[in-house]
Amino acid sequence: MKLTLRIWRQSSPAEKGRMVEYPVEDISPDASFLEMLDVLNEKLIADGEEPVAFDHDCREGICGMCSLVINGTPHGPERNTTTCQLHMRKFEDGEVIDVEPWRAKAFPVVKDLVVDRSPLDRIIQSGGYISAPTGTAPEAHSVPVPKADADRAFEAAECIGCGACVAACPNGSAALFLGAKVTHLGLMPQGQPERWDRVVNMLETHDDAGFGGCTNTGECSVACPKGISMDVISRLNGDMLKASVGGKKKR
Numbered sequence: 001m002k003l004t005l006r007i008w009r010q011s012s013p014a015e016k017g018r019m020v021e022y023p024v025e026d027i028s029p030d031a032s033f034l035e036m037l038d039v040l041n042e043k044l045i046a047d048g049e050e051p052v053a054f055d056h057d058c059r060e061g062i063c064g065m066c067s068l069v070i071n072g073t074p075h076g077p078e079r080n081t082t083t084c085q086l087h088m089r090k091f092e093d094g095e096v097i098d099v100e101p102w103r104a105k106a107f108p109v110v111k112d113l114v115v116d117r118s119p120l121d122r123i124i125q126s127g128g129y130i131s132a133p134t135g136t137a138p139e140a141h142s143v144p145v146p147k148a149d150a151d152r153a154f155e156a157a158e159c160i161g162c163g164a165c166v167a168a169c170p171n172g173s174a175a176l177f178l179g180a181k182v183t184h185l186g187l188m189p190q191g192q193p194e195r196w197d198r199v200v201n202m203l204e205t206h207d208d209a210g211f212g213g214c215t216n217t218g219e220c221s222v223a224c225p226k227g228i229s230m231d232v233i234s235r236l237n238g239d240m241l242k243a244s245v246g247g248k249k250k251r
Helices: 033-046 117-125 147-156 163-168 175-186 195-208 217-224 232-247
Strands: 003-010 018-024 096-100 109-111
Touching: 018 033, 117 175, 117 195, 147 175, 163 175, 163 217, 175 195, 175 217, 175 232, 195 232
Parallel strands: 003 096
Antiparallel strands: 003 018
């Protein structure tokens, strides 16, 4: 395959960025999108140019590091797929492809396609934990959990924290990410002791980090590579209302 890439280049947070065009040739249709960028970087290095900086780690759709906006869509054109699992056969030979970083106030650009997603870590740190008594582990079935709750908790736990929901949201909201974490922990018995303080603390951290408010446009769920449903946002709002009205903790 022969392609033309238009990639966002920005040397530092203080510098002004711009789109730079690069031709790439002899790309296998079976190569992943990141492997295609590897080929480009090898050529740039060989030519004495600065390679394109981009985030990656596991390349197995697990870690959530591959944060790229491809032709205006976080993670690219294929639904429920991370960038690292997106293959070049999804594009046409000769196509022009725009590659940009996540665009959100809370995610400042570090360099090129790399953004600072540490605000998501701060949200988790502010309340994403559970109390665990020390001593001998209890019997596995000593605390019964309804199957519907267990299944829903597992579904919410699929969130890999990539931030695609933020990049897709016109408001730059992380409500889907936050809702997934609150739902995951709030449905399990182990998550009950901190349940009400957790939702308040995490939402306060979300707002303080510069994320926008949710207006239910639904773009977040469409962009989510794990297909997290928007009903986690409803649960987030419900828990926040109960925490406030019930006097568990006032904002």
